[in-house]
Amino acid sequence: MRTALVIGTGLIGTSIALALAGRGVQVYLRDEDADQARTAAALGAGADKEPDGPVELAVVAVPPAYAAEALAAAQRAGVARGYIDVASVKGGPRRALEEAGGDLTSYIGTHPMAGSERSGPLAATADLFEGRPWVLTPTPVTDTEVLNLALELVALCRAVPVVMDADAHDRAVALVSHTPQLVSSLVAARLQHADETAVRLCGQGIRDVTRIAASDPAMWIDILSANPGPVADVLSEVAADLDGTVKALRALEAADAAGTAGVEDVLRRGNAGRDRVPGKHGAAPAEYEIVTVLISDEPGQLGRVFADAGRAGVNIEDVRIEHATGQQAGRMQLMVEPQAAPALTAALRERGWALRQ
Missing domain, CATH: 3.30.70.260 (ACT domain)
Structure with a gap:
């Protein structure tokens, strides 16, 4: 890959641009916020100007609600040979692009599974994706050349490609990304009006659980609005577990030993789930x-x-x-x-x- 256009210079877009520019790709930057594009360019992510002609790959790094519109506009303008988006949901943007008359042969949906509670180009790093999964969701009509360009992008960012169906991806991220954000925010919200004495007792546990609660609400409203059904499905299961745990704790409060089994059950299921979380570089979890x-x-x-x-x-x-x-x-x-x-x-x-x- 010699040339690329990155449309959207937030955390993800700028990090991709930094990774590509650092490996010799001529990167062009476009953003509705010209100041943000200039900031990304000043960081070494590329040139904040339009390319002279079509580039090899256009990377659309805008919120999910705007991904299809940006993709369709870029395709109509013929800015690239291949087009990808990096939105955190995949089924909706693909269907919206198809409804808008977009070309699915030159498009592939992708999602790098990396990020930060910080946003904007100043939070970007060239190694953000290193060793992380990067989901690719080709359609039956996706051109092989476009798939190869996407795979090359993933390799240049030193990520690990994972091919999935778009809707299966959306159900998966509802579980491993979107629900954790809401649960973290729910726990952190308990601290808003907590007594100062209690807040001063915060240790590493509460810091770990609430770290991502510092994320930008506007960004997460965009993400959750694009994947509400699968997230609601997971949260309903969490709510059922919470209801059962509350009942078990009330039983313990009443000195009913039967409550022990309910609390132990959720703790042990939590142990089993945590054991399945991949460890360093996506490998099986290790006992350090x-x-x-x-x-x-x-x-x-x-x-x-x-x-x-x-x-x-x-x-x-x-x-x-x-x-x-x-x-x-x-x-x-x-x-x-x-x-x-x-x-x-x-x-x-x-x-x-x-x-x-």
Whole structure:
């Protein structure tokens, strides 16, 4: 691929443009907000101008409600040989494009399974998609050349291609992406008017659960409006579990031992579900050993820990940082392969780090 046009320079569009530009593709940027396109260009994502002629691939990175309209307009203008969108739902935009008279042979719907609670070009990174699934939803009439262009894009972004039916994709993301956003927001909403004393007790658990509740509401209204049925289906199942759990807790409150079974059931089913969540780079979940390091809130602390781990020849598989409430200190949890934990523990202690079990 030598040329591409990215239409929409938010987080996803700019991240794609950065990845392509970093691998030698001439990228052109288009956005209704000219300032946003200029910002993306200033970051090195490409040129905020129109190409001289048709490019090889047009990437439409706009909200789902506008994807079909943008695709149809781009096809009518003949700006590219192939067209993809990266909206987080796939069935609706494909049907809308077909109804608008769009050409399904030159189009393939895609969805990179990566993102952030932050939005806009300033949140973009060239490695956003590295190792992440990137769903492709070709139709029976999708041209092979267009499919190959989409696969090349995925490879240039160093993502992992996954081919799915569009409607099956929408049901899947309702479960693994859209419902978690709403559940996170529901939990975070309990904190809005909570007593300050309770809020000060927030630890890593509540931070983990509510992290994505910081996402832009306008963006999520667009996404949820494009996939309301499947999300409602999943939430109805969650609501049934919540109702059963409430009844079990009320039974426990009344000293009825029968409530234990209900609570244990949902906890054990949660264990079983969590075990199925892929681990690092989409591989099967791993049982890592956790080495906890006490760190102070000073410049360079995190870098020193990583450097010392590197000198010990230990690869850090994952990391989590928990700040101590009201203190300029925290705990850094380093997740490593079990066989590497003793060497890392010894090396960090030798270099003066305070560790906790």
